[in-house]
Amino acid sequence: MMHRPAYPPRETRLVMRSVLIALLPGIVAMSIVFGAGVLLNLATAIVTALLSEALCLKLRHRSIQPRLSDWSVVLTGVLVALSLPQAAPWWLTIAATASAVILGKHLYGGLGQNPVNPAMLGYALMLISAPVAMTTLWVDPLNPPDFAAAWMAFIGHHSDAYTGATTLELYQSDFRALTALEAKQYPLFAKAQLGFIYGYEWVALAYLIGGLWLIHQRVISWQTPVGLLATLLVISAFFSVDPDTATPVWVHLIAGAGIFAAFFILTDPVSGATSPKGRLWFAIGVGVLTYTIRTYGQYPDAIAFSVLMMNFAAPMIDHYTRPRIMGREASIKGPGGQS
Amino acid sequence: MAEYQIRRCDRHLTGGIHPETHKQLSTAEPCEFVDTPTRLLFPIHFSGGGPGKALVGVGDPVAKGTPIIRCQSGIVHVASRAGTVLDVTDHAMTHPSPEQSACIVIEPNASDLQDYLSPMNWPFDAKALRERAIEAGILGLGGAGFPSFKKWSNRTQTLIINAAECEPYLTADDTLIRIDTHSMIRGACLLSRTLDIQTIVIGIEDNKPEALQAIEGALKESRSDCFFDIVLLDTKYPSGSARQLVWLTLGIEVPTGSRSVEAGVIVHNPGTLAALSRAIDGKPITDRIVTLTGESLTRPKNVIAPIGTPISHLIEATDTNPQSLHSVIVGGPMMGYRITDFSAGITKTTNCLLAREVEIQPESPCIRCGACATVCPVRLQPQQMVAALKGEALSRAIHEGLGDCIECAACNAVCPSNIPLAEWFRRGRFEMKENAREHQQASIARERFEARNTRLERLAKEQEAKRAARKAKSADALNKARKAREEIS
Incomplete structure (x- = not known):
């Protein structure tokens, strides 16, 4: 036991770190089920989140180091990345993360001041402004892309071979x-x-454990x-x-x-x-x-x-x-x- | 043998925390008397019992027990040793405010001259006991310093001895119970007899087996006919807070805005009752037990020190150089306050001096995680209150329950952002009380003004009536004269 x-x-730092640790099983499950696109999204989102945070703190004349090291903005980035379609191109991830951090968090005064969930704000903004990318680039778990294909999707050349609509969408239209x-x-x-549901069930289980x-x-x-x-x-x-x-x-x-x-x-x-x-x-x-x-x-x-x-x-x-x-x-x- | 029972408390504190207690630090050494210092300091307005008036002047000789200050509430403070009044001057105090205030400075001499009250003989009534408590300067020795006689109502059913001592590091009450058990029990019994209280509850945390044993021993020897209900509490902070203790031992929730007295319960610190017992024999409060503890002290222990002893003298009593310390905490780590001027003299409420190095963590923004709410023993939402106070919205903080806060600082201990929540609440509550006082004064002034207006109106009316009566009278006389003239003619 x-x-x-x-x-x-x-410590705030430890709270955020615990959440990140708890996300690990889900990240691993998603990478196996949906391919390397998940990891590419994550890396892009984390870098974007840190850069946006640093930029905002600098503009607001706040000390940068304590906020960058408390994992809070890394967590925002990770949550955004995990919410996006797995075959999302780089610009989608960057735009979503930057809006989450800048519009969702710093516009209101930074850590602890945001009235809405920054990650969901970033996601919703993308869903409204880039609806095609946000709805058609979901990876089919039965046929996930290999690394080369995931990279091609990341730089903007996705193939219909492995993407499609989500299960919920199937029920909404096809079924x-x-x-x-x-x-x-x-x-x-x-x-x-x-x-x-093939694939999805493992991801759900991993998140549940975390x-x-x-x-x-x-x-x-x-x-x-x-x-x-x-x-x-x-x-x-x-x-x-x-x-x-x-x-x-x-x-x-x-x-x-x-x-x-x-x-x-x-x-x-x-x-x-x-x-x-x-x-x-x-x-x-x-x-x-x-x-x-x-x-x-x-x-x-x-x-x-x-x-x-x-x-x-x-x-x-x-x-x-x-x-x-x-x-x-x-x-x-x-x-x-x-x- | 007095009748008693020992039972485990069947209620559990809402919230609360389990801090490291560090109690063994100061209980390892036996309790000792300290040598008489070269100076004794008594703040005139901040000795407990409200602002006061000096009863002695510079150069006056005093004996041990000579009244030197009388407070607004009536409470008398006495000289704790014989000597001469050296000065009455502004001096640093053992008080949360770092400012100086008028203090009586006494230079003790070697004489044992005593100026005690006459012993009281049983039977005496509540009035006589109140009188005695005032003259002997009895006030809450647990730290609050509330004049004890104000708690004694004839409608009281239960006396609770607060032996919980839940604050970490503190062992002053534990020590007192162990070495002065009989006085404590006797004080409790005599108070109960005069106020016609049947049950005496002793609330004690289960981490004090020696104290419990001492109580049992004393009760076996006691001839009191009171019933003693000893309640063993879980060791959890803040079970020794008065409201929490009343609920834990009796199941009574003292309503917001009223004191436990109004719920028929008196809560006293063990030291207060022991002091009362001695006051009945004629001896006013001149000494108290102080816990000297903390990792920065060479030889932590409990001491019996004269009231007014400078803090530096007590630090030296633990073989520690006062200059090696930057500050000490008066009270415990949870509810205590920090002072840096060690020349200040201890007061009746100084139960502990704590010297330790604490690394102050930088504060970060509140993320509303709610950890503070889960440990709040009053079920407040400290995260909401502190947000309101930081936004200078005092009335919103009050609406959220600022007035119900017991300032226990359990919230501070768990906050991941290191926000000093309790300090915000202390400040907010102070402001709240000031506002209430101003409001009260304003309404008194308004009442006076209105009373004056009605009085003036009434006077004006009366004068009017008198004038009218006079007019009527003269008219009457004129008429009569006219009639008489007419009759003659």
């Missing part, structure tokens, strides 16, 4: 006319080793991942009474960014709600919005938009979810004081 610390890490049984025959599902370790280390609290995953599970189970028309529960949980986001994106403490109850409501909100946008919206995945919307709701959630203070009859509700 691993030793469980009594408190979260005692409309199919019954559940027919969809099950699709190679991605038929060849699955764990019985879910995420559970973070809870164990008290870096994140259970309310956030449980809130999101339980909401997705309950809503999608409820609406998939007719399996032929609805996206199955396990696709909702495993195919998209579900598990990755539950443990690594929604848990950004700065832009989320802060009390335990508040975190639960925040995650439930993201879950409801995600299901709604995935089902009725134009975009295949919806975590980014849902997170951004709930980020704006976080201060309100905080106002209504304060724990009851010892010695008081009830908890304080609502905003108060002149601020």
Whole structure:
């Protein structure tokens, strides 16, 4: 049995480092499943993130060294890279990371001041401004590119041979006319080793392991991942009474960014709600919005938009979810004081 | 033998932390008396019990026990040794504020001259005991310095002896319980008898087996008819905070804005009760136990020191050169404050001097991780409060519960960004109290003004009425005269 610390890490640097360590299994799984494009994205994003951070700190006349060495901006870069399509060209990764760091973080005052999740802001901006690249460059896990092909994709010459739409997109468009049984025959599902979706299932499992370790280390609290995953599970189970028309529960949980986001994106403490109850409501909100946008919206995945919307709701959630203070009859509700 | 029971506390502190206790550092050596220093210093306004007035002048001879300061609350502070008043001057103090304030400086001499009160004979009533507590200068020796007599209400059901001593490094209470158990028990019993309290609760952390044994021994010898309920608490900071202790031992949540007295509970430090016991015999507070500890001291230990002893003298008592230290912490590492002028004299609330090197980590921005909220024993959201205070939004911080903060600094201990949260809250709470005081004064002034207006109005009305009456009277007389004239003619 691993030793469980009594408190979260005692330094910001160590908090960020723990999250990066917890991401390692997921990174390894993604590199195996989707090829070297993942690593190329990561390297580009990390370098861009560090350079953007240094530039902003210099422009803002802040000391550069302490912020660069606390891993926070590296983490932002890694999260952006892991959210992008695996065959993304270099400019997409650079643009996404730079907007995450500059527009998402430093425009508001840097570390601890961002009202929304920087990584998701970068992702959403790219999804709106480069929709084709963001939706068609996902690697097919059944046929991942070798290193040379991944490099070609990185410098902007991708091949349709190994890219395509995501599983969630398949259900949104291609599978409309199919019954559940027919969809099950699709190679991605038929060849699955764990019985879910080929490749994706290993990635989800790896993120799950990393995420559970973070809870164990008290870096994140259970309310956030449980809130999101339980909401997705309950809503999608409820609406998939007719399996032929609805996206199955396990696709909702495993195919998209579900598990990755539950443990690594929604848990950004700065832009989320802060009390335990508040975190639960925040995650439930993201879950409801995600299901709604995935089902009725134009975009295949919806975590980014849902997170951004709930980020704006976080201060309100905080106002209504304060724990009851010892010695008081009830908890304080609502905003108060002149601020 | 007094009736007693020992039970393990079945409640667990919300939040709280398990810091390294470092208690064995100062309990290894036996408790010793320190030599009388060459100077004793008594701040006139900051000795505890509110601003005061000097009762002696330069050149006056004093005996051990001679009243030298009377505070606004009535509390009297006495000279802790016989000697001569050398000076009344501004001097550094053992106080969070680094500023100087008026102090009485006494030069002790070799005489054993004593000026004690007369012993009290049982039976006496609560009024007499209050009187005695005032004259003997009894106040909370745990660190708060609240005048004890103000806590004694006739509606009290329970007396809690706060023997938790949860603050790391501190062993002054532990030492007192071990060497002065009988006084403590006697003080508690006599107080309970006068206030008609049936149950005495002793809240003690389970890391003090020697103290517990001493209490048991004393209770076996005691002839008191009070019932003693000894509650063993988990060793967790801050279980010794008054509100937390009341909840842990009795399950009572003291409502926000009221004191434990209003909930029918008195909480006293063991030292306060021992001092009370001695005051009944006529001896005012002249000495106290001080823990001298920390890794920077050569020979840490507990000492019995005269009130007013300069800090440098106590540092020397541990075979340490005061010049080798940059600063000492008064109180514990959690709630204490730092002072650098070692010429200041200790007060009745100085329970510990801690000397250690601490590397100050640079502060980084709050990432709202919420670690502070998970350890807050009052269930506050310190991350929200500090954000409000940093944004100069005091009223928002108050709305978030700043007034409920007990300043225990557990949040400081876990913050990954090294934000001095507790310092922000101390400052915020101070400002809050100042505002409340100003507000109160303003409303008193307004009331006075309104009262004056009504008085003036009333006077004006009365005068008006009088004038009218006079007018009516003269008119009446005129009429009568006219009538009489008419009748004659």
